[in-house]
Amino acid sequence: MDKQMKMHYMNRIDEKLSDLPWFVTEFIDSRKRKLSPTTLLNYCHDYIIFFDWLVAENFTEDSRKNIKLATLEKLTIREVENFLSFLEYQLGNAKLTINRKLSSLKSLFDYLQNKAETNDLKPYIQRNVMAKMDLNVIKESQETIANRIDGKILREDDFESFRQFIAHDFGEINKENKRIFNFHQFNRERDTAIVSLILGSGLRLSEVAGINIEDLDMNKALVRVIRKGNKEQYVYFSKQALLDLENYLQIRESRYIPEKNESFLFIAASIGRKGKSRRLTQRSIEKLIEKYASAFGKPALTVHSLRHSFATRYHLENNDVPRLKNQLGHSSIQTTMIYTHLTDEEMRKAVNNMDK
DSSP states (O other), X not given: OOHHHHHHHHHHHHHHHTTSOHHHHHXXXXXXXXXXXHHHHHHHHHHHHHHHHHHHTTSOSSOGGGOOHHHHHTOOHHHHHHHHHIIIIISOOOHHHHHHHHHHHHHHHHIIIIIOBOTTSOBSOSOOGGGGOOOOOOOOOHHHHXXXXXXXXXXXTHHHHHHHXXXXXXXXXXXXXXXXXXXHHXXXXXXXXXXXXXXXXXXXXXXXXXXXXXGEETTTTEXXXXXXXXXXXXXXXXXXXXXXXXXXXXXXXXXHOOOTTOOBSSEEOOOSTTOOOEEOOHHHHHHHHHHHHHHHTOTTOOHHHHHHHHHHHHHHHHOOHHHHHHHHTOSXXXXXXXXXXXXXXXXXXXXXXXXX
């Protein structure tokens, strides 16, 4: 993540903190060196939901910002269970999402009990109800996870078909709609390069959005990215991704007209005559993938499933889990092992073809 994007997230964090209790600001400040801005922003969103629930349920008569430490200290297990039920049945959160939000609260409460100190060296809270709360048990085998992913990825010829659809066919089927057609003509090299890069490298959404021109090594087909945990890594991408990036770079400056100090790779089309160029955001990349996927007839495709598509194809062709782990930036090889199960069907077909 470059400085400009980091500042964007930090500004958004500050906006959220301005309407949260002082001790949340103190906690977030204590984590800025260790956690990414996107993680901290997610924390803020989670705390807003929790504190708004406290106000709505009359745990305090005051506003979200003025919630007292004593209110948190007096919460019971039953009351927190009611909040978790609210997340599941009122907000429709999945168990994995609830676990993430509960983990956010556990981190805050742990800080208040075990790390933060008053002037007389006492903890901010004596009693920590979140320490007594268990995360949802998610009983999913690697096979189960693989089967869930299986229907949401591209396989074999779909790679090139989807790429060609973005590069050419989407415009053809929308010729009658001048607005859509012209917008596609303007952005098709950029959009093709984005999809080709993900399918040819397995990069995460945040990694793709954060790339700057100077991060690319076109001679070696390498890109420098900042992975989870703020770890710098150089990641290889495919020859097709290299070609599509070269095509995009040829028109990048003349079409998007970036300022001299704007080195971000993927640029959003300016809005209006005086609109300025700006980095294509993660959400914008998600939306453009959603648009093409729906028109392509595979609405379940997402940026993350394109990453899964790369990993599945890589494992099928190379059968090298340690290298795939490094390419994807996984911290645990167990996560990468999912793709060994995803390719079971291909292996079955390959064995059966031996009898033909």
